[in-house]
Amino acid sequence: MLPRFVKGVRVYWCLDCNVPVLEQSHCGKCNSVCFKVKLTPPSDIRPAFDTEVRELRELVKAELGLSEKEADILLPRNQLVFFNKIPYIDAADEVVVQGQIIGHRYYDPESRKWRFKPMYQGVAKMLENKIGYYAVVDLPRLTKGYEIHGDRIVEANLPEKKNMYIALVTADGETQGVGVKLQGKRIRVAKYWSSKKPLYLNKPTALKDLLEANEARLETLVSKSRRILEKTLARHSAKRPIVSYSGGKDSLVTLHIALNYCGVGEAIFNDTGLELPETVENVDKVTELYGLKLHVASAENRFFESLWIYGPPARDYRWCCKVCKLTPIARTYKQITSGEIISIVGQRKYESIQRFRQRYFEKSRWLPKVYLLSPILDWSALEVWLYIFKEKLPYNTLYSKGLDRIGCWLCPACELAEFHLVEQLHPELWNKWNNFLVKYAEKKGFPQEWIKYGWWRWKRLPGDQKRFIEQLGFEPSEIEEKNQKIEYIRELKKEDNSIVAYFSIPIDLKKVEALLPIYVDKYTLRENRIEFTLPQGNKVTICKNSIEVELESQEDFIKDFANIVYIVSRAVLCSKCYSCVNWCPSNAIVYDPKINGFRVLSEKCSKCKICNKECPTVRYIADNMIAALESLITFYTAEV
Ligand code: SF4
Ligand code: SF4
Ligand SMILES: [Zn+2]
Known part of the structure; x- marks a missing residue:
């Protein structure tokens, strides 16, 4: 969700054609003046698919106590329904019909069910037609949170059950609102507003009219995207353009424009191992239909194999992006070319604040030698859909099943x-x-x-x-x-002039030894320990369940200690993601089947430590352990 200061998509409505008109106040079909639809920013509306409308109708009937015919008043047949995402603890949308919000649908985490709350036009229509649950109350005004008692109700059709929504109006007709049924005949006011007049538009909303009304806008967008593509590709002709196709709507439009106008027929699909079968089917279909040269960057089963190392991913702990997305993509790109790549992506600025700040063309922060080109950055979701409908593009069937976001099916960003x-x-x-x-x-x-x-x-x-x-x-x-909590270090102790960390998992010394060249070339390997001295003079002993760093020099002690934790973590908690191999500028890291781990070739290694920086185990586990122990380490160091 974008912050409030960001202006969203401007959505207008043509009363004559009964369709939304984007970014222009005159209808592109009939030239009538349109009214602005008041929506919660960023107003990135999308059409509801048939299944969603059917389910919404059932929900509205059940929630408001409406018959099939009465539901037609709120949700007229042959009219398009649009959803506009709004902030809430889980998924929630404004439901827009005939350019008006009829209510909010939201997913209630407790009951694990969708709910529908009538608002504005929905309430006005319920009251005027006296349908569903409503109450006329003898109060001068409505106030949020106020409990209306039964003796104030002049006329009503109240639900039996508690927690159901009720359309409210004051007896003078000035104020409308929505209330929640409490015990007995009591109602708590949830929201109120100055009364709205119901608006009835009998003209069916036709896809044809919708496309015609927005044709000019769509043409402007397509030519802008095309210009961005053509100019950038011409200016960077030495770089190889590859479309990043995810099986989602935005990348489908991007692919179509790049292929049609710039002849880019090479694409990459990142199979994270967490794609739904419908997505894989769509990728196959699109590849065949457009004769694409498709590269698949597969993470295979890396996600499930790494789960016990990293634990479940979180919105603020996205090791999975590194392991299942970035690294397989980087590996695939490396196999395709040793040169630079322009990755043509379907990112849109209305998706998030990060994307709002993104530029059309920029160097990737996450992938070496890769530049991101986002030709449809300015498009809204509805514009993307209009293009898909107009060009009859083969979109992922998951959308029509009600999934709005295509990606990893257990992504922590999901609701x-x-x-x-x-x-x-x-x-x-x-x-x-x-x-x-x-x-x-x-x-x-x-x-x-x-x-x-x-x-x-x-x-x-x-x-x-x-x-x-x-x-x-x-x-x-x-x-x-x-x-x-990350529990791989079970205890930290101070002993004489050294600090010892005890690991809760066994340390495989052969694997540690294989990585040592990134710090030192000289070390002693005994049966149950490795000993060496770091450049600052701190002596290190790594045993089968502990690491000990003798404190010869206070300078850089935490850094030295952290470095040892990094290398031990990399050795014993490696998810085999190959990120270190990809990033090493000296090609000094190889997989060694004899130790079932990675080996650094000392003759090639320049000791730059980029491999540490790019390792998800270092970033998500070792760094967190060090951060948690830092104050204790500092305390012990001061004592020594
Ligand atoms: S990234 Fe740097 S430190 Fe790591 S193996 Fe390669 S050269 Fe050595
Ligand atoms: S050591 Fe290399 S392969 Fe293992 S987790 Fe770290 S980056 Fe991935
Ligand atoms: Zn019109």
Whole structure:
């Protein structure tokens, strides 16, 4: 979600054609003046697919107590429905029909169900037609949180059940709102506003009209994207252009434009091992249809193999991106060419604040020798869909099943609503993940709510999740502490003039020895220990379950200590992601099957330590362990 200061997409509505018109106040089809639709920014609306509309209709009927015919008043048939994402603890959208918000649909984490709250036009239509749950109340005004008692209700159709939504209006008709049913006849006001007049547009919304009304806008966007592509590719003709195709809508449009206008027929698909089958099918279909030269950067089963090393990924702990995305992509690029690459991506600025700040063309921060070109950066989601419908592009069937975001199916960035859908579509996949979570929770002592509500998705919990956790009677700081705990060093001790860290897993000295050339060339290997002296003079002993650093020099002690923790962690907690191999500028790292690990060739190694920096085990495990122990190390060092 973008912050409030960022202006979103400008969405207008043509009353004559009954369609949204983007970024222009005159309809491209009939030239009528359009009205601006008031939406929550960034107003990146998208069309609801048939299945979603059907499910929404059932939801609206059940939530508001409407018959099929009454539901037609709120959700007229033959009219397009649009969703606009809004901030909430889980998935939530404004539901837009005829250019008006009829309510919010949101996923309730507790009941694990979608809910519908009528708003503005929805409430106005319920009240005017006296349909569903409503109440006329004898109050001068409505106030948020106010409890309306039964004796104030002039006329009503109240639900039996608690927590259902009720359309509200004051007896003078000035104020409308929405309330929640409490015990008996009481209603709590959830929101109120100055009364709205219901608006009825009988013209069906046709896709044809929608496309025509936005044709000029789409043409402008396509020519801009085309210009960006042509200019950049011409200016950087020595670099190899490759489209990054994910199986999602944005990269589909990007691919189509790059192929059609610039003849880029080479693409890469990153198979993270966490793609839904529909996505893989779509990639195959698109490859065949357009005759693409497709490279597959596969992470194979790396995610599940690495899980017990790193633990579940989190929004603020994305080791999976490094292991399953960046490294396989970097490896594949390296195999394709030793030169530079322009990766043509379908990123859009309305997706997130990071992307809002992104430029059309920039060097990748994560991949060596790669430049990112984002030709559809300015497009909104609806514009992407309009292009897809216009060109009849083969989009991923997951969209029509209700999934709005295509990517790893257990990504911690997902909402519970998305997980729920994945579970329904592919229970076998979800069970695999759930089985891991159950075992992990048991081992770490998490309550089952940690799985149910997806609390593994954060190391540091956001405010709304903390409040939710508290409401359920748990202590957020305890969950956070456990989420953050990395237990590979079980004890840190000071002994005479040295500091010893005891590991909770055995240290394979052969694997450590194989990595030593990044620090030293001279060392002594005995049966149960390795000894060497670091450049600052600190003497190191690595045993089968501990590391000991003698403190000869205070200078850089923490750095030296950290370096030893890095190398031991890399040796014994390696996820075999090959990131170190990819990044090493001297090609000094090779996989050695004899030790089932990586070996640094001392004759080639320049001791630059880039391999440490790019290793996910160093970044996500060793660095965190050092950070957690830093104050203790400093304290001990001062004592020695
Ligand atoms: S990245 Fe640098 S330190 Fe690591 S193996 Fe390669 S040359 Fe040596
Ligand atoms: S040592 Fe290399 S292969 Fe192993 S986790 Fe680190 S970067 Fe990946
Ligand atoms: Zn029009």
